[in-house]
Amino acid sequence: MFQEYAWSPGPGAVSGLEVERIWRVEADETYRPYHEKGRPNPVVIRTTGGEGWIELHGVGELVLPAGSVLVAEGPRIRRYRPVHITWDFWWFECRILGPVHLPLNEVMLAEVTADEWKQLRECFSLLNGREFLDRACAAAILMELLYGWARVWHGEVRPPSENRRLVDRAIERMRADFAQPVNVSELAEQAGMSERWFRRIFRDVTGQGPKAYYDAMRMEAAAELLQMGQAGIARIAERLGFSSPFHFSRAFKAHHGLPPAAYRKS
Secondary structure, three states: OOOOOOOOOOOOOOOOEEEEEEEEEEEOOOOOOOOOOOOOOOEEEEEEEEEEEEEEOOOEEEEEEOOEEEEEOHHHEEEEEEEEEEEEEEEEEEEEOOOOOOOOOOOEEOOOOHHHHHHHHHHHHHHOOOOHHHHHHHHHHHHHHHHHHHHHHOOOOOOOOHHHHHHHHHHHHHHHOOOOOOOHHHHHHHHOOOHHHHHHHHHHHHOOOHHHHHHHHHHHHHHHHHHHOOOOHHHHHHHOOOOOHHHHHHHHHHHHOOOHHHHHHO
């Protein structure tokens, strides 16, 4: 004999949702979107590639990178378009049949997975079904996806992060040549993001902005070079991209609490 038992320590019911329309869009610079103004129902936008931009009345402009999810109130939508050349996304127009515990008008991030693609295609196919149960299953799939994305965004599950990989690659580029000042806009372009979004992602992953992280790496490299004792202070300052030994010493003391010469002796 075998049996298992699960018990909920609190409420876990979800309200209903009806999916009215789904668009699968691969937008480029020729894309001219149309959105029915004043539409009362919410819209779910799932970006699977590229990067998009949307303006919401009373909220402002939001960037929608790959892996983002936005549940937007329909009447707030003013304009939307690709940020660069392409923007691949799914657009769901829905009708909410009760309270839904999801953030509205706020960008969530959750990596796109292979299983998700299957669910999205199934949802699309089922919505075209003639039977009520087909359309009900389409709504159930979208609800499952929405709450799954929200769990990832709130940190309840932690799949491998594409953002983490992008930030790691940016850090590798920083570390490759300390003699050159960090160029955040160039790092953002290499990551395929706008600079503003790159700065946000970088801070989310590391807890610091790109420039602060780069400066801390330089100071750790300086400490290692001083401990090795194979280069003078002027040479270390040059290798790490400082304009003079004076500026290097001042930055080093601010970070480590000791000037370079005293740190080397300690």
